[in-house]
Structure formats: C-alpha cells, structure tokens
Amino acid sequence: MVSRSCKDSAVKITALAGGIGGARFLRGLTQSKKVTREVDVTVIANTGDDIWVHGVRVCPDLDTVMYTLGGGISVERGWGREGETFTAKDELAAYGVDPTWFGLGDKDLATHLIRTTSLNAGYTLSEVTTALCDRWQPGINLIPMSDSRCETHVVVDHPDTGARVAIHFREWWIRYGAKLPAYEFIQVGLDTAQPAPGVIDAILNADLVLLPPSNPVVSIGTILAIPGVTDAIRNTSAPVIGLSPIVNNAPVRGMADACLSAINVETNAAAVARHYGSRSDGGLLDYWLIDHTDADSLGEIEDLGITARAIPLLMTDVDAAGAMANSALDLVLAN
Secondary structure (H helix, E strand, C coil), X not given: CECHHHHCCCEEEEEEECCHHHHHHHHHHHHCCCCCCCEEEEEEECCCCCEEXXXXXXXXXXXXXXXXXXXXXXXXXXXXXXXXXXXXXXXXXXXXXXXXXXXXXXXXXXXXXXHHHHHHCCCCHHHHHHHHHHHHCCCCEEEECECCCCEEEEEEECCCCCCEEEEEHHHHHHHCCCCCCCCEEEEECHHHCCECCCHHHHHHCCCEEEECCCCCCCCHHHXXXXXXXXXXXXXXXXXXXXXXXEECCEECCCCHHHHXXXXXXXXXXXXXXXXXXXXXXXXXXXXXXXXXXXXXHHHHHHCCCCEEEEECCCCCCHHHHHHHHHHHHHHHECC
C-alpha cells in the first residue's frame, strides 16, 4: 500500500509506456479532474520503435507521449501533429525515394531534425528528449528506456520472395499492417543496451509503478527487456499495477493480438496477466485492472496471486482515462 503521507503530498508514479494507448492513459492521469490526488509522474518510454527515415531519427513513442501531453497531438489519428501536412513526404515519393510508406509529416519533421542534429552533436537521447520537452511542457518527466540504439525487428516470410527475413517493426506495423505472420521479435542492440540515466532510480524510488494499457509485447515488453528494468520492478517497494490493453478478447486499438500470437499468448486479459506474472511468484504484477466485460476472468487472475478488479477500460475521452487512473490509485492508497 502507498503510505498515508502520500495523501498529503504528490504520489510519485513511474509508468512504462508505449505510444497511443499509453499516452492517452497518461493524459487522463495528469490532466483529468477525475484524478483526485496530486501526482508526480515519470514516464519511461519505449524506444524500440525508433527508426532512421530519410536521414532523421524518428522516436514514435517518445513523440506521441510528448505531443499528447503537450497538446500538439492529432486527436483524430492519435499520432503526429494536429493540422499536419505531408508535402515533404510527397516530394520525396515523387523522387522515388524509399520508404514511401512512412508518414513523415512536415511539422513533425522539425522535431526529428532537431533531434538528429543534437544526437550528431554528441548529446544523448535523454538530453535531447528533455530539450524537446522544454517546448511542449508535458507536465511529466519523460525519459527514454535507453540512450542506446535498441530497435525492434520482426522475423517474417518476405511477401515477395518467401525468404525468412527480419524487418523493422515499423515496416511490419505500417507497411504491412501486421498482416505478415510474425515468428519472432528481436531487439537489435539489446546485447549492449543499458537503461537511460534515471530509469532504475525512478522505479525503485516510486510510490507506485504503473503498466498502462500499452502493447505488452513490443511496447512494455521491450522496455522490460532492457537489462535491470525487470529486476527493478520485482525489487521496488512500490506496488505495481497493470491495466489490460485487451478488452473483451480483443485489443482496444492496434494489433496487439498479432504480437501476442507470436509469443504464444492468447488474446485475453487473463492470459496477459499470466504473461506478466505475479510478483509473489517472481513476476511483475501486484494488481491487474481489467474491463468490466471481462469480469468472469477475475477468479482466474486472482488464482495467479494477482489482485484483480473489473472497471470500464475504454478511454473514450480524457475523463474516462482519468477515471481509470483514479481507480488504480484507489487500489493502493492507504486509508
């Protein structure tokens, strides 16, 4: 349980997050009046989706969190900038330059240019992210999972040649719509990756650790693969609460089912809880929030040694996400 003193001061929360789902949950946590306590939030963002495109470094999940909490996100798409245009993308395609499938927006390009210039000048990704957040003021401490290059690739059968190949996750996700059966996910660079400064301390010193409803395989799972992160979650004195990204046996958005299938995990809330495991049995979770439509799984999850509750988990707006976040706080805040 979170100590009583946290009722009179900000609750220190560390969240691991991917892109759209994680960002929308975090917006509810930090900006909705449904959250009745003051919170001090650190977000450890997935960088496994990061990719070089046309000579610039793109960090999709970092940017989605930054834009969403900073008020610059495209509300309709959930990624990229509001009022975005794609003139540069169209001009590059007219030159016949690949990749043509990546939606590099004109406003977004400014962020990537600044990031790339700074990285080339010797600054770390953590330092660059802090500088970019100075403009957007997302109201959180946003840090990448690692300053090292660690990119997720997907092993598939090439659609043209049939050869077994590894392609970048973004190509599998965007170009092929995750329709190519995935045999394996590989984090290129993981063997030398280290957690970014502040990552481990943020987990160990938190009052509460949250696993938002992000993809459990290629978002949360990629962060957990960074050396030291999983051990820190197992060893922190803070309670660990996860929120299911699966509602009524289907992903809320995106293609998490295709990712879960690749690691032989069924697409349901109880199976994802089992995948994370109970902290009492060497896993990660103390608590697991599932959607009320999956309430018949509560007993199965409790049998794993994980305290489970069923609440509405569809983030239809900021306050719906805020209500989810407040339910998580209610679970662990001492009376």
